[in-house]
Amino acid sequence: MGKIKQLIEDHPNIWEFIKFNVLSNCATITNFIIMWLCTGFIFKSFANTPFKFLVFNYADNIESNLGLCGFLSFLVATAAAQTVNFFVQKNLVFKSNAAFEKAVPKYIVLAVVLVLVSAALPAYSQSFFVNIGISEALAPTLANVLNILVQVVLSYPTMKFWIMPNK
Structure with a gap:
């Protein structure tokens, strides 16, 4: 245990990044549960309904991207996960003393960017996965994994x- 404490003291930024990623799993778990509930039950009846708006293309390859069901599922799952993530990161990872009323609007900007990216990307990534031979049943899960990786790259810095900087 002493070596771990020493590592944490010697490399606090690395330890913070590790905590960020480990505790992001609270949001990840939320994301997957909501996505599975939405695609499997809540929005399932919209799976054959094409949806296309701006960069959101859930009309082409509807059998692999689940149409409006896919769009709504990824949108709701990402929004729920980002809500959980805000509190986990602010309180447990960054232990930020940033004023809540200043942090929330900034986080909403980040969350909107993440939601837009996460709602647009799966239509393309699911089709890509299916086209390279991944099953249509597994494609939404892999698309979600890709979404989460993109979110980490954008979110941490x-x-x-x-x-949430400490002042």
Whole structure:
């Protein structure tokens, strides 16, 4: 245990990034549960309804991207996960003293960007996965994994330096 404490003391930024990723699993778990509930039950009746608006293309390859069901499922799952993530990151990872009323609007900007990316990307990534031979049943899960990786790359530096800096 002493070596771990020493590692944490010697490399606090690495430890913070590890905590960020480990505790992001609270949001990840939320994301997967909501996505599975939405695609399997809540929005399932919209799976054959095409949806296309701006960059959101859930009309082409509807059998692999689940149409409006896919769009709504990824949108709701990402929004729920980002809500959980805000509180986990602010309180447990960054232990930020940033004023809540200043952090929330900034986080909403980040969350909107993440929701837009996460709602647009699966229509393309699911089709890609199916086209390379991945089953249509597994494609939404892999698309969700890709979404989560993109979210980490965008979220960590934005939260650390802009939304939740310690003063």
